[in-house]
Amino acid sequence: MKFNTQLIHGGNSEDQTTGAVSTPVYRSSTFHQHQLGGNPKWEYSRTGNPTRASLEKLIAELEHGVAGFAFSSGSAAIHAVFSLYSQGDHFVVGSDVYGGTFRLINKVLKRFGFEFTVVDMQDLNAVQNAIQDNTVAIYFETPTNPLLQIADIEAIAKIAKKHGVRTIVDNTFATPYNQQPLTLGADIVVHSATKYLGGHSDVVAGLVVTTDQHIAEQLAFLQNSIGSTLGPDDSWLLQRGIKTLGARMRVHQENATAVVKFLQQDPRIGKIYYPGLTDFPGHSVAAKQMKNFGAMISFELKAGLDAKKFVESLQLIDLAESLGGIESLIEVPAVMTHGSIPREIRLKNGIKDELIRLSVGIEDPEDIIADLKQALDQLD
Numbered sequence: 001m002k003f004n005t006q007l008i009h010g011g012n013s014e015d016q017t018t019g020a021v022s023t024p025v026y027r028s029s030t031f032h033q034h035q036l037g038g039n040p041k042w043e044y045s046r047t048g049n050p051t052r053a054s055l056e057k058l059i060a061e062l063e064h065g066v067a068g069f070a071f072s073s074g075s076a077a078i079h080a081v082f083s084l085y086s087q088g089d090h091f092v093v094g095s096d097v098y099g100g101t102f103r104l105i106n107k108v109l110k111r112f113g114f115e116f117t118v119v120d121m122q123d124l125n126a127v128q129n130a131i132q133d134n135t136v137a138i139y140f141e142t143p144t145n146p147l148l149q150i151a152d153i154e155a156i157a158k159i160a161k162k163h164g165v166r167t168i169v170d171n172t173f174a175t176p177y178n179q180q181p182l183t184l185g186a187d188i189v190v191h192s193a194t195k196y197l198g199g200h201s202d203v204v205a206g207l208v209v210t211t212d213q214h215i216a217e218q219l220a221f222l223q224n225s226i227g228s229t230l231g232p233d234d235s236w237l238l239q240r241g242i243k244t245l246g247a248r249m250r251v252h253q254e255n256a257t258a259v260v261k262f263l264q265q266d267p268r269i270g271k272i273y274y275p276g277l278t279d280f281p282g283h284s285v286a287a288k289q290m291k292n293f294g295a296m297i298s299f300e301l302k303a304g305l306d307a308k309k310f311v312e313s314l315q316l317i318d319l320a321e322s323l324g325g326i327e328s329l330i331e332v333p334a335v336m337t338h339g340s341i342p343r344e345i346r347l348k349n350g351i352k353d354e355l356i357r358l359s360v361g362i363e364d365p366e367d368i369i370a371d372l373k374q375a376l377d378q379l380d
Contacts, residue, residue, distance in 0.1 A: 003062070003177065004246035011058025011239070012050075023054040025236045047224050051232040055239045056207075059191075062176040062242075064183050065209035067216035069223050070235055074172065074192025075100050076228035077206025079108075081168060081188055083222050084215065085136050087113030092130045094121040094140030095349045096147045097170070098192075099338035121151035122282060124159065131163050141170040143286070146298045146333045146357040147350055148173075148273045150282030153289055157185025166215075172196070172324075177249045178291045182211045195324030198241040199248050203234050248326065251362040252295035258365040259358070259372070263299055268376050273298040295360040296323060298333075300352060305379050307332055307354045313375040316367055323359035328368050330358050 001009065015024055026049055031042040042048055052070050060068035071077040078101055085091075093105065095118050105116055119126040121140045131138075138160050142151040153169060160167040168188045169181035175196045181189045191197060193205040210216050223229060230238070260276065263269045275286040276293035286293055301307055311319050317328040321336055331337060334353045338346060347353075360368065 006061060007245050008243050010061045012054035013058075023051055023236065023239060025232050026050045027232055045232070046227055046229055049229075049232050049235070051239075052230055052235040055230070055235045055242075058239060058242060059176075059193075059197075059207045060209050062180075063171075063189050063209040064180055065189070065211050065216075066213050067210060067219070069208045069219050070193075070230035070238070071206040071208070071223070072228045072230055072234075073204050074190070074194060074206040075104060076226075077190050077192075077208045078170070079104060080219060080222050080226060080228070081190055081208055082109055082114065083226065084218055085114065088115070088134060089136040090115040090117070090132050090134040092116075092127060092135060092138045093118050094142075094144060094149075094151065095119060096121075096144035096149050096351075097139075097141055098145045098172075099333070099340045101170075102338075103340040120149075121156065122149055124152065124155055127156055128159050131159070131165065135163065135165050137166040137168050139168040139170075141173065142179075143173045143275055143294060143296065145173060145296075146273075146338065146355065148275055148280075148296060148298055150275055150286045152285045153179075153181050153184040153186055157187075160187075161185070173294055173296050174290055175245060175249065175294075177245055178294060179289060182209065184289060187212055188215065193238055194322060196249065196252075197245060197324075198238050199245065199324060199326060200237075200241055201322060201325035201327065201329075203237040203241070205230050205234055205238050248362060249292070249295070252360055253292050255362065255365045255368060256293075256295040256297060256360040259360050259368060260297060262369045262372065263297070266373075266376060268302050268305060268379060270300040270302045297358045297360060299356055299358070300354050301356070301379070305354075307356055310375050310379060311356065313378040314371055315374070316363070316371040317358070317361075323357075325359070326362050328359060328361035328363060328371075330356060333357055 029045050033040050056068040093116050117130040119130045140151050157167045167186040169186045171189045172192045188210045191207040193207045260274050274297050317330050320329045
């Protein structure tokens with residue numbers, strides 16, 4: 001079954017009881033057990049729910065894993081993955097990660113005795129040299145948030161396997177439509193499914209998929225024990241969103257290409273971060289491991305121009321957190337998504353105060369570009 005067909009017909013796309021072509025929402029916290037101690041398939045919705053199970057089966061198929069797990073947010077999913085490990089364990093982490101992930105690492109996980117070394121994942125020698133005797137996993141995003149840096153998944157996975165450690169990839173920006181890390185050697189893939197997978201800015205969710213049956217059993221235990229599971233209504237919304245992922249991504253990416261061309265030609269734009277540009281560092285790696293380059297663009301205005309005035313002058317594009325929805329969204333990472341990272345660390349990692357991140361929606365591209373132009377004109 002081809003990928004776009006699998007989006008629609010994968011998982012439990014048809015209810016076996018009624019023949020409904022849309023998985024029902026099972027709003028039940030508990031289930032009738034017909035035999036005492038009979039090991040029923042469904043017993044309590046934190047442990048398992050038919051609607052959530054349908055979603056989990058679908059994402060496992062799309063990412064080519066043995067099992068999928070749905071959580072109440074992307075951060076909850078990431079926390080569950082780190083919960084596989086113990087005090088004294090060491091992780092190699094990418095330098096350009098989502099601010100919420102940085103906050104989880106710095107303010108929560110370090111308090112429990114986890115150790116971290118932050119490296120530029122584009123530098124394979126740095127990745128290799130950061131591995132210690134107590135290293136258990138390498139964790140990174142590709143493309144990264146917000147600098148769109150590209151890490152070579154296959155090369156990093158080979159380094160990890162050589163040292164007996166796991167490879168964990170956040171695939172939120174690429175989605176399985178463009179990139180499937182497990183097929184490139186990764187052991188675990190995580191998603192903030194709030195973004196492109198949901199696609200309509202109406203659900204908060206996280207997903208985890210693994211290729212390892214033992215890890216899957218551990219994640220199932222943690223999902224049930226920690227309890228940050230995705231409810232049936234949100235599971236249904238997310239599965240519905242995934243069905244149109246292919247159709248949406250094609251338009252997102254066509255629009256992103258048009259927007260990048262516009263930004264390249266405007267003299268008020270100082271720098272553009274987009275893996276589809278042939279002179280972008282990591283372009284060749286992205287072309288090798290991704291089907292397309294996605295629809296996230298970051299850029300900087302020319303020196304002296306006011307980023308605050310620019311984003312506040314937009315009329316169609318929403319100034320808002322998050323990304324990957326059908327509507328175009330813009331933000332300033334230094335103030336918004338990455339505001340939890342201390343400024344000196346943020347600047348060291350290349351996230352400047354004037355950096356702007358744009359999630360290109362599926363509106364008519366002429367309207368997106370016209371809005372960018374009129375906002376830029378306010379700066380003249």
